[in-house]
Amino acid sequence: MNELIVLKNLNKVYRMGDEKIHALKDINLTIDKEEFVCLLGTSGSGKSTLLNMMAGLEKPTKGEIIIEKYHIEKMNEKQLAKFRQLNVGFVFQSYNLIPTLSALENVSLGLTFRGIPRKIRDKMSREMLKAVGLGDRLNHKPAEMSGGQQQRVSIARAFVGKPKIVFADEPTGNLDTKTTIEVMDLITTMAKENRQTLIIVTHDVEISPYGHRVIYLRDGSIEKVIENKIKGGAD
Amino acid sequence: MSSMDLIRMGIKNLWRRKLRTFLTVLGVIIGTSSIVVMLSLGFGMQEAFKDLISRMGSLNTINVYKSYGGYGEFPSDRRNKEAKLNEKALINFKSMPHVTAATPIIETYGIIKSGRYTSHTSIKGIDPEAMEHFDFKIAEGRLLQTRDNLNIVFGGGMKYSFYDEKAMSRGQYEEPNIDLMNDRMILTFDMDSGMGPSMPGEKVQGPRYKDYNIKAVGILEEGNWETDWSVYAPMDTVEKMIQEKEKIEASNQGQNKRSQREYERIMIRVDDIKNVEIVQQRIKDDGFEAYSLNDNLKEMNRMTGIIQAVLGGIGAISLLVAAIGITNTMVMSIYERTKEIGIMKVIGASLKDIKKLFLFESAMIGLLGGAMGIIFSYILSFLVNKFSPAFGDFMGVGGEAKISIIPIWLVFAALGFSALIGIISGYYPARRAMNLSALEAIRTE
Numbered sequence: 001m002n003e004l005i006v007l008k009n010l011n012k013v014y015r016m017g018d019e020k021i022h023a024l025k026d027i028n029l030t031i032d033k034e035e036f037v038c039l040l041g042t043s044g045s046g047k048s049t050l051l052n053m054m055a056g057l058e059k060p061t062k063g064e065i066i067i068e069k070y071h072i073e074k075m076n077e078k079q080l081a082k083f084r085q086l087n088v089g090f091v092f093q094s095y096n097l098i099p100t101l102s103a104l105e106n107v108s109l110g111l112t113f114r115g116i117p118r119k120i121r122d123k124m125s126r127e128m129l130k131a132v133g134l135g136d137r138l139n140h141k142p143a144e145m146s147g148g149q150q151q152r153v154s155i156a157r158a159f160v161g162k163p164k165i166v167f168a169d170e171p172t173g174n175l176d177t178k179t180t181i182e183v184m185d186l187i188t189t190m191a192k193e194n195r196q197t198l199i200i201v202t203h204d205v206e207i208s209p210y211g212h213r214v215i216y217l218r219d220g221s222i223e224k225v226i227e228n229k230i231k232g233g234a235d
Numbered sequence: 236m237s238s239m240d241l242i243r244m245g246i247k248n249l250w251r252r253k254l255r256t257f258l259t260v261l262g263v264i265i266g267t268s269s270i271v272v273m274l275s276l277g278f279g280m281q282e283a284f285k286d287l288i289s290r291m292g293s294l295n296t297i298n299v300y301k302s303y304g305g306y307g308e309f310p311s312d313r314r315n316k317e318a319k320l321n322e323k324a325l326i327n328f329k330s331m332p333h334v335t336a337a338t339p340i341i342e343t344y345g346i347i348k349s350g351r352y353t354s355h356t357s358i359k360g361i362d363p364e365a366m367e368h369f370d371f372k373i374a375e376g377r378l379l380q381t382r383d384n385l386n387i388v389f390g391g392g393m394k395y396s397f398y399d400e401k402a403m404s405r406g407q408y409e410e411p412n413i414d415l416m417n418d419r420m421i422l423t424f425d426m427d428s429g430m431g432p433s434m435p436g437e438k439v440q441g442p443r444y445k446d447y448n449i450k451a452v453g454i455l456e457e458g459n460w461e462t463d464w465s466v467y468a469p470m471d472t473v474e475k476m477i478q479e480k481e482k483i484e485a486s487n488q489g490q491n492k493r494s495q496r497e498y499e500r501i502m503i504r505v506d507d508i509k510n511v512e513i514v515q516q517r518i519k520d521d522g523f524e525a526y527s528l529n530d531n532l533k534e535m536n537r538m539t540g541i542i543q544a545v546l547g548g549i550g551a552i553s554l555l556v557a558a559i560g561i562t563n564t565m566v567m568s569i570y571e572r573t574k575e576i577g578i579m580k581v582i583g584a585s586l587k588d589i590k591k592l593f594l595f596e597s598a599m600i601g602l603l604g605g606a607m608g609i610i611f612s613y614i615l616s617f618l619v620n621k622f623s624p625a626f627g628d629f630m631g632v633g634g635e636a637k638i639s640i641i642p643i644w645l646v647f648a649a650l651g652f653s654a655l656i657g658i659i660s661g662y663y664p665a666r667r668a669m670n671l672s673a674l675e676a677i678r679t680e
Contacts, residue, residue, distance in 0.1 A: 057581065057674045078586055085583025096578050096677055100251055110582040112240050157582065 004164070004197050005031040005054060010063035012049055012220075023049045025220045027063070033164075036188065036198040038211030046220040047201045048169060054199065055088055055167050056080040067165075085114055089158030089196075091187065093170035095150040097142040097157075103129060104138045107157045114161065128160040129153070132186060148179035152186065159190050166191055168200045172207065184210050236588045245595040252568070256600065259557075259564040263604020264611055266554030267653050271612035271645060272619075273550040277543030278640040284535040288528050292461040293370035297503040297515050299328070300524040318522030320498045328503050331517060333510040336368030339498040341473050343480070346425065347449070347466070349418045352397040352411050357465045358387075358422070360473025361502075368504045371462065376416055376453030379469055385449045387422075388467040389415050391457030396464060415451050422447040424480045445479055554653075557604065558660045565597050565664035569671075576668050577676020586669045593665035594658055601657020605650045612649075616641055 010027040013020050023046045031037055039047040052058040053065055056072050065072040067087070075083060090096075097106045104125050111121035129138055132152040142150050151171065158166050168187060172180040188210050191198040200211060208214045209228060216223040249256045288294070301320045318324070320339075328337040341360035346353060363379035371378055371388075379388055397411040425444040455462050503518075505511045511529045518525040569576070576589060616639040623638060 052674055055581075081580065081583060081585045084581065085585070088583075090581055092677070096574070096581075098575050098578060100247075109579065112244075113236050113579070113582070113584045113588055115237050117237070118240070161583075 002033055003030050004033045004035075004068060005029075006064070006066040007050075007054070008064040008066070010050070010053065010065065011061045012046070012053065012058070013061045023220050024053075024060070027220075027222060029215070029222065031197065031199065034195050034197055035213065036191065036211045037200070038208045038214040039199065039201045039217060040203065040205065040208055040214055041217035041223075042203055044219075045217040047203075047217045049220075050217070051167055051169055051199060051201045054165075055090070056083055085110070086161075087164045089161060089163040089166040091151070091154050091158045091166065091168040091171045093173035095142070095147075095154045095174075097150055097153055099142050102139045102141055103134060103145070103153045103156075106142070106153055107160050110157060110161050124160055125156070128156040131190070132156045147174055148183065151175060151179075151183050155183070155186055155190070159194065159196075162194055163196065165197045165199065168198065170202055170204075171200065172202070172204065177206075180204075180206070236584070236591075241588070241591055241595055245592055245599060248568075248572075248592075249596055249599060255564055255567075259560050259600050260604045260607065262557035262560040263554070263601055263653055263656070264608040266550070266557035266656075267605045267608025267649055268612040268615060269553045270547060270550030271609060271641060271649050272615050272639065273546035274543060274645060275612070275616050275639040275641045277539055277546055278642060278645075279638045280542060281536070281539045282637070282640055284539060285532075288532050288535070290458060290460050291528055291531070292459065293504075294508050294528050294532065295505050295511065296369060297505060297511060297518065297525050297527045299324075299501040299503060299518055300499070300526070301497065302522055302524045320501060320523065324521075324523070325498070325501055327521075328501060328518070331514060333506050333514050334503055335506050336365040336504040338362035338365035338369075338502050339470060340500045340502050341470060341477070342499065343424075343473060343477050345476075346423050347397075347420055348423065349397065349413055349420045351399050351401065352413050353400050354393065354396040354398070356393065356396060358473060358476075359465045359467050360470040361467050363469045365502075365504070366467070369502065371467075372456040372459070374454050374456040376451065378453055379467060380452075383452065383469050384472055385447055386452045386468070387449050388453040388455060389451055390462040390465045390467070391455045391459060392463030393454070393466060415454055420449045420451065422449045422476075424476070424483075444483055447476065554656060558656045561597050561600050561657055561660035562663060564600070565593060565661050566667070568596075569593070569664055569668045572668075573671060573676045573679050576671050577673045577679070580671070580673035581677060590665045590669045593668050594661050597661020597664070598654050598657040601660070602650065602654040604657075605653025608653065609646050609649055612641060615639075 007027050007029040010024055010029075011022070012024040013022055015021075027050065039050060041047040049058065053060055054067070054072070056065075056075065060073050063073070070083070072080070072083070098109065101109065104122065107125040107128055108121040111124060116124075126135075126138060129135060132155055134149060134152055134156070137145060137149060137153075142153070145153070151174075155171075158168075166187070171187060172183055175183060184207060187198065187200075190196075198211075200207060202208070208226075212228055214226045214228060216225070299320065302318055325337055325339060328334060338361050343358050343360075344355065345358050346355055348354075361379065363381050363383055366378045366388075373388075374391065376388070379386065394411065394413065394415060397413050399409065399411065402409060423444050423446050449468075455467075457463065503514065505514050508529070511527050515525045515527055515529070579589065619639045620637045
C-alpha cells in the first residue's frame with residue numbers, strides 16, 4: 001500500500017506558565033491510504049494532540065507532517081482551511097452540530113463553503129442522511145434528536161464531501177454500548193465503501209478492533225503498535 | 236461560498252436574534268435620522284436665505300456708488316483714483332467684459348395723485364434701453380421703451396401705497412379702488428399737496444410746482460423688495476423733472492450739463508453670476524463702492540455652512556453611538572457563536588468566508604437602520620413642515636421655504652454612509668471571528 005500520511009520527529013511542547021509540557025515526543029509514523037488506524041491512550045497521552053496536528057488544527061513545535069507530499073506544518077491558515085475543506089472530514093465526541101441548523105443544513109454546511117450549488121448539495125446531503133438511517137429526520141434540529149442520531153448526523157457531515165481522510169475523535173465517548181457498535185459499524189462501513197483513510201482516537205479498548213492497526217500512546221510517545229487480524233477492515 | 240449562500244446565512248443569523256438585531260438597528264435608525272433631519276434643517280435654512288435674497292433683487296446686478304473714502308484708506312490712494320460716477324464712468328462700465336447693461340439710477344421723491352387717491356413715492360429714473368436687461372418681472376403691460384416720455388412702470392406694491400386722504404383724515408383706511416394702468420395720474424413735487432388744509436391764518440405760499448400728466452405702461456410683479464415701492468420712469472424724464480424742480484426751488488447748482496452731472500448710483504448687469512465677483516472687484520479697483528447680493532449670499536452660505544456643520548455634528552454623535560452599538564452587538568454575537576465559528580472553520584470555511592459573513596451581518600444592520608432611518612426622517616420632516624410655521628416666518632422674513640428639506644442625494648448618501656458605518660463597525664469583530672482558533676473554539680461549551 002502507498003503512504004498517505006507521514007509524520008517525522010513530531011514534537012509538541014505546551015507552555016503552562018513556567019512549566020513546559022511535552023505533549024508529543026519524537027513521533028514517527030506512517031499511515032497508508034485506505035488504512036484504518038486507532039490511536040489508543042489514556043487522557044493526557046497526546047492522542048488528541050496528534051490527531052489535531054494531522055488535521056492541521058494545531059502546529060507542531062518541531063517535526064514534519066506530510067500528507068500527499070504537502071507539508072501541513074508549513075501551511076498558513078488560509079491554505080489549511082482549503083486543505084480541510086477538500087481532504088478532511090471530522091467526527092467529534094460531542095458531535096459539534098450547529099444547534100440552529102436542521103440535520104440537512106448541518107450536513108450540507110461544508111458543501112456550502114465549497115461553493116456547491118444549493119440543489120446539488122441538498123441532494124447529496126439527503127442521500128447521505130438516508131445512508132446513515134436518518135432519512136426521516138432531515139429537518140430536525142440537533143436538540144430534537146438522541147445522541148446516537150446526532151452522531152450519525154455528524155458522520156453524514158464528515159462523509160458527505162467524500163474526503164480522503166476522516167478523523168474521529170472519541171466518536172463514541174458519549175454513547176452507550178449498543179449505539180457505540182452501531183456508530184462504529186457505520187463509520188467503518190462508509191470509510192470502506194468510499195476507500196477512505198480513517199483515523200480514530202479513543203481511550204476505549206473496545207473500539208480498537210475496528211482498526212487495521214492500533215497505536216498505543218503513553219506520555220506523548222508511541223508505546224506499541226499492534227496489527228489487527230482485522231474486524232473493521234475485513235468485514 | 237457563493238454570495239447567495241452568504242446572504243441567506245447572514246440574514247438567518249440576524250433573524251435568529253431578532254430582538255437584539257432590532258435594538259441595534261434602532262440605534263442606527265436614530266443616528267441616521269438625526270443626521271438627516273439636522274442636515275435637512277440646514278438645507279431648509281439655505282433655501283429660506285436664497286428665497287430671501289432673491290426678493291432683495293437680482294444676483295446678477297451690481298450697484299455702484301461713489302466712494303466716500305472710508306476709514307483706513309490712505310488719502311494718497313484716493314487722489315490717484317479720482318472716481319467720479321459720471322457719464323464717462325458709465326461708458327467705461329458698459330465696455331467692461333461680462334457687463335451686459337449699465338444704467339444710472341436717478342432717484343427723487345414725489346407725489347402721485349389719481350382721483351381721490353394719493354401716493355408718496357420714490358421715482359427712479361432708468362435708462363429705458365437698459366431696463367429689459369435687468370431682472371424686472373412685468374406683471375401687466377410692458378417695460379419702459381426708448382421713446383417713452385411721461386410713461387412710468389409701477390412697482391409691484393405700489394397699488395397699496397395709494398390712500399384716500401379724506402378717509403385717512405377721518406382715521407379710516409380702505410383698500411384703494413384704483414386701476415393703475417388706466418386711471419388718470421398726476422405727478423407733482425408739491426409736498427404740501429394732499430397733506431390736508433393747512434392751518435388757518437398761516438398763509439405761507441410755497442413755490443408753484445409743475446404737475447405732470449403721467450401714464451402707466453406696466454406694473455411689475457409683487458414680491459421684490461427693491462422694486463415694490465417705487466415707480467420707474469425714463470432717465471431723461473426724471474432728470475428734466477429734477478431740473479425743473481430745482482429751478483422752482485431756486486436751488487439750482489448749475490449742474491445742467493449732462494456730462495458734468497454725477498450720478499448717485501449706477502446699476503450694472505453681469506452676464507453670469509460666476510462673473511459678478513470679477514466685475515465687482517474691477518469696479519472697486521477703479522475707486523468706486525460696488526455692492527451685489529452675492530456678498531450677502533456668500534456670507535449667508537458661509538453661515539448656513541457653519542450651522543449645518545454644527546447640526547450635522549450633533550447628529551453624527553448619535554450615529555457614532557449607533558456604530559459602537561453595532562460593534563458591541565457583533566462582538567457579543569461572536570462570543571455566543573464561538574463554537575459555531577470553530578465548527579465552520581473545522582469543516583472547511585475559509586477565513587474570507589467567516590470575515591465576509593460577519594461583515595455582511597453588520598453591513599445589513601447599518602443598511603437596514605439607514606433605510607428605516609430615512610423613512611423615519613421623511614416622516615419627521617413632514618411633521619416639522621406641517622406643524623410649525625414656515626422657517627421664513629420664524630426668521631421674520633416671510634416666504635414659503637420649508638423648515639426641513641431632504642434633497643434626494645442626501646437619501647443615497649445616508650444609505651451609503653450607514654452601510655459604511657456598519658462595515659466599519661463590523662470590521663473589528665469580523666477580524667476577531669476570523670482569527671479565532673478553530674480548536675479552542677470547538678472546545679468551548
